[in-house]
Amino acid sequence: MNRIATAPRWMLLVALARCAMSGVATAQTAEIPYHTESYTLESGRHDGAGLEVRRPLERVIRIEGAEWLQIAFDGYDLGSGSWISLRSLRDGGLQTLDARSIKKWGSRSAYFNGDAVELVLHVAPDDRGVFVNVARAIVGELARRAAVLDEDPAFLKSICGASDDRTSSNDNRVGRLRPSGCTAWRVTNGAFLTAGHCVDLDPDNSGPLLPDGVLDSLTVVEFNVPASDSNGTITNAAPVDQFPANNTTVQWRFDGTGQGFGKDWAVFGVYPNDSTGMMPHQVYGLPFRMTKETPTFGQTMRVTGFGVDSLPAGTPGPFNQSNMTNQTTIGTYNAETSSGQDIWISHTVDTEGGNSGSPMIWETNGLAVGVHTNAGCTSTGGTNLGTSFEVDALETTIMNFPGANTRYVDVGHPMPVVEDGFVFRPFNTIPEGVDLVPVGGNVSVVAGSYVVSTNYFTNKALTITAPVGEVLITAP
Numbered sequence: 001m002n003r004i005a006t007a008p009r010w011m012l013l014v015a016l017a018r019c020a021m022s023g024v025a026t027a028q029t030a031e032i033p034y035h036t037e038s039y040t041l042e043s044g045r046h047d048g049a050g051l052e053v054r055r056p057l058e059r060v061i062r063i064e065g066a067e068w069l070q071i072a073f074d075g076y077d078l079g080s081g082s083w084i085s086l087r088s089l090r091d092g093g094l095q096t097l098d099a100r101s102i103k104k105w106g107s108r109s110a111y112f113n114g115d116a117v118e119l120v121l122h123v124a125p126d127d128r129g130v131f132v133n134v135a136r137a138i139v140g141e142l143a144r145r146a147a148v149l150d151e152d153p154a155f156l157k158s159i160c161g162a163s164d165d166r167t168s169s170n171d172n173r174v175g176r177l178r179p180s181g182c183t184a185w186r187v188t189n190g191a192f193l194t195a196g197h198c199v200d201l202d203p204d205n206s207g208p209l210l211p212d213g214v215l216d217s218l219t220v221v222e223f224n225v226p227a228s229d230s231n232g233t234i235t236n237a238a239p240v241d242q243f244p245a246n247n248t249t250v251q252w253r254f255d256g257t258g259q260g261f262g263k264d265w266a267v268f269g270v271y272p273n274d275s276t277g278m279m280p281h282q283v284y285g286l287p288f289r290m291t292k293e294t295p296t297f298g299q300t301m302r303v304t305g306f307g308v309d310s311l312p313a314g315t316p317g318p319f320n321q322s323n324m325t326n327q328t329t330i331g332t333y334n335a336e337t338s339s340g341q342d343i344w345i346s347h348t349v350d351t352e353g354g355n356s357g358s359p360m361i362w363e364t365n366g367l368a369v370g371v372h373t374n375a376g377c378t379s380t381g382g383t384n385l386g387t388s389f390e391v392d393a394l395e396t397t398i399m400n401f402p403g404a405n406t407r408y409v410d411v412g413h414p415m416p417v418v419e420d421g422f423v424f425r426p427f428n429t430i431p432e433g434v435d436l437v438p439v440g441g442n443v444s445v446v447a448g449s450y451v452v453s454t455n456y457f458t459n460k461a462l463t464i465t466a467p468v469g470e471v472l473i474t475a476p
Contacts, residue, residue: 030353041134074135079127090114101274143232158375172284183305186287190467194357196254210256232319262342305358346383405441
């Protein structure tokens with residue numbers, strides 16, 4: 001987040017249809033196969049000495065047969081200047097973790113390709129008692145098919161017609177969410193959006209047939225995801241393209257499978273990449289803009305995400321190199337339907353397992369209108385479904401993601417509607433945001449160029465932030 005100004009007295013100066021469904025609409029996760037193995041590694045405690053950084057531990061952690069690895073730590077003390085480095089022996093992917101960043105990763109590493117990771121402990125001269133212990137490894141497995149293909153949730157294709165029309169995409173506003181096998185995407189106030197069932201599993205891991213309202217599964221969002229193997233086994237993004245989720249920010253709703261639509265969403269933030277110190281917008285550019293307005297029946301919609309792919313079959317199959325990679329396609333908008341406070345959108349865009357959490361995009365203007373959540377299409381009819389931004393609880397959660405009393409300004413928002421300063425109808429000038437934000441509130445300004453008169457003045461206490469890129473303020 002780029003802070004522009006915080007002051008008790010502040011002056012801007014120029015210095016700067018209905019839901020047609022066939023069968024049961026089902027949530028579209030596609031869990032990436034893995035298991036956990038115990039792995040004990042204890043470095044012992046080490047003191048720094050002299051003027052040089054010491055490397056008292058250099059060890060290769062190898063799990064035979066692993067397609068990829070994530071290392072889980074069991075206690076550490078990295079002092080104020082020490083760190084550990086981890087490197088994939090397959091492709092050289094490198095991550096460094098210090099005392100601050102290892103906490104943000106939840107005492108885990110990034111995901112590394114291959115069956116071996118080199119771990120090195122670096123002890124700074126002034127640190128004492130430095131150590132790191134490894135407790136276990138999360139071990140990636142080959143892509144697999146269920147014994148009965150029709151019972152595998154990943155094969156809930158929900159292809160709307162005779163063919164799968166998805167094509168490869170390089171849209172890095174959208175990322176792959178681990179480990180749930182879902183999609184997450186960036187929006188203009190710095191938040192990430194996905195489906196609620198991607199963070200609170202159903203059936204819940206503890207046994208009930210409905211989720212329990214406890215955060216189950218959210219660790220990493222990865223971008224620039226490479227092609228999968230010919231058999232569909234995923235390839236991890238480079239560690240510099242992986243961002244750990246900030247689990248303290250996660251807010252969601254998911255009542256469970258079969259409990260109705262329009263009540264399935266999640267909002268969260270991420271930490272900077274530990275190796276680059278950069279947030280996603282600094283690497284990949286501007287995120288999605290959003291709107292509560294909707295297309296009319298038959299207008300073009302787009303969904304971009306990380307669904308499974310088995311058409312054509314890979315080697316040996318059924319999955320192929322596009323499996324759980326970034327893909328996109330278009331279809332048509334059907335309707336927005338409500339039941340009390342629950343509101344959902346139906347569309348005929350091809351999706352598969354793993355597309356849960358994807359943005360539903362109004363193709364004409366590029367604005368996101370909601371979060372894709374459910375399969376419903378068949379080759380002969382039906383529609384796919386997602387939670388609409390008309391849902392009050394979702395709107396409020398996004399609105400307050402930077403904090404309560406936030407007002408929004410976006411000079412580039414394309415929707416010609418009455419502005420109210422809320423996240424879906426932002427003001428297009430900074431003075432509007434400043435004048436109408438509550439005292440002590442925050443004005444969130446989307447990246448771009450803004451014109452402010454040299455005569456403009458306010459004595460209101462407020463904060464102005466630029467959460468997704470540089471804001472340039474000039475004179476008229």
